[in-house]
Amino acid sequence: MQIREVPFIAMGGVYEQDDVEAAQQVIAAVANPEGTFFPLPEENDFQRAFAEHEGAKKAIAVNSCGTALDCCMMALGIEPGDEAITTPLTFVCTAGTAVARGARVVFADIDPVTWCLDPAKVRERITERTRAIxxxxxxxxxxxxxGFDRITEETGIPVIYDAAHAVSTKHNGQPIGGRGRASCYSFQSNKNMTTLGEGGAVTTNDEAFAEQVRELKTFGYVYGAAGVRVASIGFNYRMTKPQYAVGLTQLAKVDRVIKDRQDRMARLNELLADVEEIILPVGLGPEHGAHLNVIRVDTDKVSFSAAEFAARLKSEYRAGTAKHYPAVWTWEAFQKLGYNGDGCPIAAKVCDQVISLPVFPRTTEEELQYIAWAVKQTIGELGG
Ligand SMILES: Cc1ncc(COP(=O)(O)O)c(C=O)c1O
Structure with a gap:
C-alpha cells in the first residue's frame, strides 16, 4: 500500500453548518441594543434535552467534566480524611478532583476484559473512610x-460515574445517565460532541443532589420570590450562551456521529481479528459510546513495547495514535503524594499496553484498511 497520513485528530465529533449557524445566531442577537449573553433560554433547553437523552431526571450543564466531577465531590462533602476509590486507567482528573478536596484516592484494579473498574476489586478496598466510588x-x-449498585445498596457508598467518554452509552438497552448518584460528561473538543471546545454536565435522578450541583456552579445562588439568596459557597462553572446553543445542535446529531464511530470501530476490529499480537476492544456495538478505539499490544507475545509500536507506526506509516492512559499513579503529582500501583497488577499491565488508533466519524474504508495494514506491517517489522 502507498504510505499516507492518518492523523490522530483533536476533533472527536463533527461540526457542521447548523452548529456554525447556532453560534452565529446567538452572537448576532447580542449585537441588538437589548441583546445579552445571559444564557436563558438556551441553558434550560440544553439541560432538559441532555437529561432526556441520557435517561436522567436532571442535567446540570457546567464548563467541563473536570468541574462536573469537582461539583460532585463538593456536593458529597468530600474532605480531608476521606477516601474515594477509582480506576488507575483514566484521565488524571477522575482521581484529581477527589484529591483536590483533600481526600486520598484509592486505586482498585480493573476488569481484564472490559478494562473498567472491577466492583469485586473495589469491595476489597472499602474502609470506614470510603466516601465515594x-x-x-x-x-x-x-x-x-x-455491580456498583449492589455495593451502594449494601454499604450506602455513593457512586459518581465519570462518563466523559459515554455520551449515548447504553447498558442493557438503557441510557446510563440516571445510574448511581450522578454521572459526569465531557463536551471538550475531542469528545463525540462538543460545546465549542469545552463543556460538561452532571446528570442525576436525585433532585436534591441536582440542586446542590446547580447551586455550586453558580456562586451558591438560590433564586426565590424575594430575589437571590447565597445559600452556599459556590463558584462560576457555567457555560456561555453560544455553547448551550451549539450543545443543542450537537446533541441532535450525536447518535448519528456515534453510529458512524461504532461502524468504523467494528470494521477495524474485523480487519485486525487475525492479529494475535494485539488484544482488541470488546463490547463494540449499538450500546458502546465508541469514543476511543483502544487496542493493547500483547506484550506476553511480543518483545517490543506499546511505545515502540506507536513510534514506528508514526515514523514509518504516518499513522497517529494516542495513549489512553498512563496509570494515574505514574503522574508526577501523584508520585509526589506517594501513590503507586500496589494491588492493581492488571491495570499496571494494561496501562503499559494501550494504544488508541485513529478512528473518527469520517474515517474512510480506505483509511481503515490502511491502518490495519500499517498495524500488521509494524508488528512484522518489530519482530512479531
Ligand atoms: C475519563 C475522563 N474524565 C474526565 C475528563 C476531563 O474532561 P474535561 O476536559 O471536559 O474536563 C476527560 C477528558 O479527556 C476524560 O477522558
Missing amino acids: IPVHFAGLACDID
Whole structure:
C-alpha cells in the first residue's frame, strides 16, 4: 500500500453548518441594543434535552467534566480524611478532583476484559473512610453498573460515574445517565460532541443532589420570590450562551456521529481479528459510546513495547495514535503524594499496553484498511 497520513485528530465529533449557524445566531442577537449573553433560554433547553437523552431526571450543564466531577465531590462533602476509590486507567482528573478536596484516592484494579473498574476489586478496598466510588465508562463501554449498585445498596457508598467518554452509552438497552448518584460528561473538543471546545454536565435522578450541583456552579445562588439568596459557597462553572446553543445542535446529531464511530470501530476490529499480537476492544456495538478505539499490544507475545509500536507506526506509516492512559499513579503529582500501583497488577499491565488508533466519524474504508495494514506491517517489522 502507498504510505499516507492518518492523523490522530483533536476533533472527536463533527461540526457542521447548523452548529456554525447556532453560534452565529446567538452572537448576532447580542449585537441588538437589548441583546445579552445571559444564557436563558438556551441553558434550560440544553439541560432538559441532555437529561432526556441520557435517561436522567436532571442535567446540570457546567464548563467541563473536570468541574462536573469537582461539583460532585463538593456536593458529597468530600474532605480531608476521606477516601474515594477509582480506576488507575483514566484521565488524571477522575482521581484529581477527589484529591483536590483533600481526600486520598484509592486505586482498585480493573476488569481484564472490559478494562473498567472491577466492583469485586473495589469491595476489597472499602474502609470506614470510603466516601465515594468513581468508575469510568472506559472508551465508551458501560462499566458493571449493576455491580456498583449492589455495593451502594449494601454499604450506602455513593457512586459518581465519570462518563466523559459515554455520551449515548447504553447498558442493557438503557441510557446510563440516571445510574448511581450522578454521572459526569465531557463536551471538550475531542469528545463525540462538543460545546465549542469545552463543556460538561452532571446528570442525576436525585433532585436534591441536582440542586446542590446547580447551586455550586453558580456562586451558591438560590433564586426565590424575594430575589437571590447565597445559600452556599459556590463558584462560576457555567457555560456561555453560544455553547448551550451549539450543545443543542450537537446533541441532535450525536447518535448519528456515534453510529458512524461504532461502524468504523467494528470494521477495524474485523480487519485486525487475525492479529494475535494485539488484544482488541470488546463490547463494540449499538450500546458502546465508541469514543476511543483502544487496542493493547500483547506484550506476553511480543518483545517490543506499546511505545515502540506507536513510534514506528508514526515514523514509518504516518499513522497517529494516542495513549489512553498512563496509570494515574505514574503522574508526577501523584508520585509526589506517594501513590503507586500496589494491588492493581492488571491495570499496571494494561496501562503499559494501550494504544488508541485513529478512528473518527469520517474515517474512510480506505483509511481503515490502511491502518490495519500499517498495524500488521509494524508488528512484522518489530519482530512479531
Ligand atoms: C475519563 C475522563 N474524565 C474526565 C475528563 C476531563 O474532561 P474535561 O476536559 O471536559 O474536563 C476527560 C477528558 O479527556 C476524560 O477522558
